[in-house]
Amino acid sequence: MRISDKHNKIIQAAIKVFAQKGFFSARISDIAKKAKVADGTIYLYFNNKYDILISIFEEEIGKIIVEVKRLIDQEEDPRKMLEIFAMEHMRMIRDRRNLAEVLQMELRQSNKFMREYRNTKFIEYVDIVSKIIHKGQEMNIFRKDVMPGVVKRAMFGALDETARLWILSPDNQYTIEEAAQQISTIFLCGIEQKS
Amino acid sequence: MRISDKHNKIIQAAIKVFAQKGFFSARISDIAKKAKVADGTIYLYFNNKYDILISIFEEEIGKIIVEVKRLIDQEEDPRKMLEIFAMEHMRMIRDRRNLAEVLQMELRQSNKFMREYRNTKFIEYVDIVSKIIHKGQEMNIFRKDVMPGVVKRAMFGALDETARLWILSPDNQYTIEEAAQQISTIFLCGIEQKS
DNA sequence: TAAAAAAGAATGAACGTTCATTCATAAATT
């Protein structure tokens, strides 16, 4: 068995356990059991519990960024790009629910116990939006009086909160893709340059 | 000293400590020290640590709801109402930063260790938005194809996330009131009935 | 090629610390 296999098995198990219990309530022994390794083995691959969480951020968000960027780079129109971002974000949450839960939860409490860890991967991800806005403003498609820094946060927040509650009760009035559609429409109408 | 004095002293201390350290890293002894009471005294007023958190939700959000509702009820125009909600939400966060941090953080991780606790106060708060949307749709001011249930979450999420990051670095490009303004403008343009 | 030796990986019981909670005692109030 390759080294990375065990590393990955632990990561995948940790995603599930963190998603189910939250970081603090998750036990190393839970993760070990789910990964089918001994407790001690985890410490051969990670420095400590906290390090497992960081690795989840680094490795898993990294993969997502690559994929979303790839899709967006195929587009020319910033309006389309924004739609794609919304849709892909929501689909990712639907298809990788456990990971999404970990990211959402720990992002929020992270400012407390991860003060020193600057979550550059996450920043990179959200910055995809501000880059799109900026591009649209240059092309005179989006109004110039909206601040890309505000829109990126607002847009991400809107998607994230909608997804969070959808996760809590997915048997909703709407599919997550409908929600993505509604949100990107609202934002597009909201920031469009009226000619 | 009245009973409620000590109860309140503990609540206020807990808000500060939870905001600073997060629920799990906060120590009962930290709260006791900040409230200037003995550790044991806390257990005369609360059943356990968790109960302190619940009380913060119940009591403090309750006060905010009353205040925001009062302001909104003075208005007739749903557009104005939405603006007021955005602005008041942001001002609340600016003025009661510690409380805001606790609510934001614990709301996110709450689904894990507060599964049984249905946060009715919070639901009530966010429902203010969907009621406004609904009213606007009845008055033919807002488009009928947007779903109030999506908009309330999107709007709340947009405000919340923007505020969260503003809290992390308040020395920003924009004031929190500018952000509120931008967000309510985006949403208003985004859901307005084009006549 | 088979046996022996070394290196590397994995194990899980045990350790030691950390804290929420308790409770015997003290102080304050009535």
Added chain:
DNA sequence: AATTTATGAATGAACGTTCATTCTTTTTTA
């Protein structure tokens, strides 16, 4: 004096981490 309220040291369960030991694989030797 009796009752209520407050104290803070003591308790003990929980759990992250360690490490002596075992198991597996690779390398060396004959």
